[in-house]
Amino acid sequence: MSPSQRKAHDENLIKTNSPSIFNSNKSDFMKLKQQINSILLDALQQAGIEAQAVQVSDASKPEFGDYQYNGIMALAKQQKRNPREIAAEVVAHIPTDGMIARAEVAGPGFINLWLDTNWVSQSVQMLVGDARLSVDTVDTPSKVVVDYSSPNMAKQMHVGHLRSSIIGDTLANLFAFLGDEVIRQNHIGDWGTQFGMLIAYLEEMGEDGSGSLSDLEQFYKDAKGRFDADAAFADKSREYVVKLQGGDVHCLHLWDNFIDKSLGHCEEVYSKLGVNLTREDVRAESSYNDELAGIVTALDDKGLLTLSDGAQCVFLEGDENPFLVQKSDGGYLYATTDLAAIRYRVQTLGADRISYVVDARQAGHFRQLFSVARQAGFAKPDTRLEHVSFGMMLDKSGRPxxxxxxxxxxxxxxxxxxxxxxxxxxxxxxxxxxxxxxxxxxxxxxxxxxxxxxxxxxxxxxxxxxxxxxxxxxxxxxxxxxxxxxxxxxxxxxxxxxxxxxxxxxxxxxxxxxxxxxxxxxxxxxxxxxxxxxxxxxxxxxxxxxxxxxxxxxxxxxxxxxxxxxxxxxxxxxxxxxxxxxxxxxxxxxxxxx
RNA sequence: GCACUCUUAGCUCAGCUGGAUAGAGCAUCGGUUUGCGGUACCGAAGGCCACAGGUUCGAAUCCUGUAGAGUGUACCA
Structure with a gap:
């Protein structure tokens, strides 16, 4: 999918293709539970019962109607009254000439509700010809960053990337359909010591490398083989890491070439998978390189840093392990990059909510990350940061x-x-x-x-x-x-x-x-x-x-x-x-x- | 060691703020056919919700402990 197709994709999710003539008053028919909740709340008030908010649930059985309210017992307890009595009073105040046809007290004080069938008929009629099927958009749209897929460019995408890619994509589609402004972020891994080895090998294979890069997995193995067997090559690899970080033009060129090819492999997978990620959504790890020193300085200014065994750390209350942002050799870590990414997403992109679709093993990292990001002020107090975690894929016998x-x-x-x-x-x-x-x-x-x-x-x-x-x-x-x-x-x-x-x-x-x-x-x-x-x-x-x-x-x-x-x-x-x-x-x- | 997650039918899984007799599918057994697509539908059987306490009018759901499984545990990402 091209960037322009992607844009159209998201817009289509929000747009109503063929407006229904009923759209003007459709809100009367929308959000089923909210309407029932509000009817119930009115009835409670009219019965003189204090209640903040009520929440009906689906009826657990057909005999109990369409929806049921279970909260009367708790309210009765607060008021020290008989729940069935209260329920009866509330039921008496529920109008049964519109949306609800029947309301009954059952058991110890449940309220069972039956929707009026004519009302259901008319409501479903509203869905006809409406491309959105009467699904309303949220009242106040948020800017939501969904961070997903995020493959490492050094290797070919493997099954470990599957869940993040499709769960993340689904959530992005869903948020967009419900009217939020979605910003997809593919935080690809394109930096680190292994790239020195990879570009040194690419250089040997001929700079274009289009042939040898057709199978990245093999390319990586071959490069690793050279690295382990040949000391001179290993030295060159290490030298190239330094050169790359120093902005050497030749090395950067090799690296650009490598990343481009590797990303091309990913796009093939996305296309086959029907995942809506484009190059526009790529915000690579390396793009935060220039900000990393500033992140550490900012943490220091806030007084959050402690030097421990030569490394710059944030120690968090109740946490045995520190959050390392700078190694003893001066290098930065993925924690630092992640902080820079949060700052960018909140301050530059204006995110209200950031969803990280990453496997459950990183729960500890995200707990620390979010905590530090808030303490440092990179995320606002009301920025919603969430780790959308997921479990592993196992084979039929239950093994990875x-x-x-x-x-x-x-x-x-x-x-x-x-x-x-x-x-x-x-x-x-x-x-x-x-x-x-x-x-x-x-x-x-x-x-x-x-x-x-x-x-x-x-x-x-x-x-x-x-x-x-x-x-x-x-x-x-x-x-x-x-x-x-x-x-x-x-x-x-x-x-x-x-x-x-x-x-x-x-x-x-x-x-x-x-x-x-x-x-x-x-x-x-x-x-x-x-x-x-x-x-x-x-x-x-x-x-x-x-x-x-x-x-x-x-x-x-x-x-x-x-x-x-x-x-x-x-x-x-x-x-x-x-x-x-x-x-x-x-x-x-x-x-x-x- | 410590932390987090998990344990529901033979198997794979649901179970929304704590609610009424814990639900599906597969597999098993038994039905439905002159079928608008039978790759469907209907029914039966199958449960100490890991175990033990606690809170509550009420617990698969909340709290504590035990057992088992998985994951993570400072200079990789």
């Missing part, structure tokens, strides 16, 4: 994901394998041309890899299993893509224009419609907690409800009257659009036929 001989798995190889597995999985009912099969397998295979990762809680380790991720059964991308294709099939068969009103009459229709309405609440929750698996869980539930609806509710059969048919077609269209939008946020494509 490696190649058969224990090496790291190159990301590009993994993705190619995904496409091969996908071809096997989609033994199709119709014969595809080779070209078509390739296209479908790519969308299915890459989608499966991404979905498998995004569908589990990011904090836990997850088992990488081809068979499971490429199954049509269970919570997989294929199940969703199949549901989508099925919907498109109906629409193709119908051929006419879908234009009727949504009038919900049956339970499966109603359940599906309500789920469609909950898309917005779910997205805001996923964004607030930076948890992509809320999206996949929702989409799977949505698709499941659609399948049930589909089984029980004929659409195109001869004996279906036109009003019912239009109603059901509309629900199908909306379901398809929601699946497409949801998967789109995850960077996963859909297919018209499968």
């Amino acid at each position: 994901f490696k190649t058969r001989d224990g090496g790291t798995v190159k990301l590009i190889d993994l993705l190619e394998e995904a496409v091969i597995h996908a071809k096997e999985a989609i033994t199709s009912r119709e014969a595809y041309s080779d070209e078509e099969l390739e296209r479908i397998a790519e969308i299915v295979g890459i989608g499966a890899v991404k979905y498998a990762d995004l569908s589990i809680h990011r904090d836990s380790n997850y088992i990488f299993d081809w068979d499971k991720m490429l199954s049509f059964e269970g919570n997989t991308s294929l199940y969703l893509q199949y549901a989508y294709a099925r919907i498109q099939s109906i629409l193709r068969r119908y051929e006419g224009e879908v234009s009727g009103a949504i009038i919900l009459t049956t339970d499966p229709e109603r359940a599906l419609a309500l789920k469609l309405l909950q898309f917005e609440d779910m997205l805001h929750r996923a964004a607030a907690e930076s948890l992509p698996h809320y999206i996949t869980t929702y989409l799977y539930e949505l698709a499941t409800l659609f399948m049930k609806f589909y089984e029980t509710s004929p659409i195109l059969k001869d004996d279906v009257d036109e009003v019912t048919r239009q109603n059901r077609l509309q629900l199908s269209v909306l379901t398809g659009e929601t699946i497409q939008r949801g998967l789109g946020l995850l960077g996963i494509g859909v297919l018209e036929r499968l």
Whole structure:
């Protein structure tokens, strides 16, 4: 994706492509839970009960309605009153002539709420023709920096970069869709002693190096081999590190060339993965080099530094280990660079929130980093700094994901394998041309890899299993893509224009419609907690409800009257659009036929 | 040693501010077919939520301890 395409991508996430005529008053129908909360709060006040904020939750069972409020018991305790009595008073003040049709006290003092079916019908009608599916943007947009992927230029991207790249990209897409201004930052590792060796070797291989750099992994191994075997080469490598840091033109040229090629490899992976990172988003480690001395000075001015064993450290309260910002030999560390990056992001980019999508092993580093950044004033007190951590990728037997001989798995190889597995999985009912099969397998295979990762809680380790991720059964991308294709099939068969009103009459229709309405609440929750698996869980539930609806509710059969048919077609269209939008946020494509 | 994270059905995982009888999928067993795409749907069975205490009207969820697993622990990033 080119920079201009990327820009268009983000803008499209916010823009409403085909404005609904209902947009003017759509806020009346938006943010389901907030509206219910506010109705409940009013009722509490009218019943003379003090409450700060109330939060309803989804009903735990269908018998308990659509939503339930569990907070009465706690309030009753504060007031030393009987919870059922209070609940009854509150229920008496809940209007049941609009959004809510029924409110009941249950058990020790739960309040169960049923939404009015007509209200649901009208609300879902609002989604028709709205490219945003009535998902509102946030009231006050933030500037959000999402720091993700961040590969090291010395080596080829491997599976260790997969999770950061796709979780980060999803969050960036999500924040943008919800109206925040997103600044993607690819903090690539392009500096350090190994680059002396690499450029010295590049020089030997011929400066252009385009041939020898085609396999970075091999290039690194070869260079390391030379380094270990030849003392003269090793000396030259060390000399080149110094020269590079000193701004030597020849070495810088070699280095530029090397980084350019290496970044090119990354872009190949991003393109195949459908990750929206461009060169515009690259802000390399080396770009902070000139600021590092100033960072140390600034920390010193604040009185935060202690010299310990010759190194400049910040000692943090309750922390055994210091935060090192300058080595005893005067060199700087990644801690220093990270501080410079925070300062840049807050002070120059104007970030309100910075999300670091980095694996869980670095939790300690980020805790220290954030603490020091605040103490030094690089981040404001209200700057939201968060480590969006994630667990490891494990193989089927629960061990860290490696190649058969224990090496790291190159990301590009993994993705190619995904496409091969996908071809096997989609033994199709119709014969595809080779070209078509390739296209479908790519969308299915890459989608499966991404979905498998995004569908589990990011904090836990997850088992990488081809068979499971490429199954049509269970919570997989294929199940969703199949549901989508099925919907498109109906629409193709119908051929006419879908234009009727949504009038919900049956339970499966109603359940599906309500789920469609909950898309917005779910997205805001996923964004607030930076948890992509809320999206996949929702989409799977949505698709499941659609399948049930589909089984029980004929659409195109001869004996279906036109009003019912239009109603059901509309629900199908909306379901398809929601699946497409949801998967789109995850960077996963859909297919018209499968 | 210390710190952090984790432990939910045979397996892979959900479980929002503490709430009602802890939910899915896979696998197992049993159903649905003159099917708008059956790669679907319905049902059954499967649980001491690691263990022991505590707080609470109420705990998978909060606190303490124990066991097991993983990760991190000053001059790499």
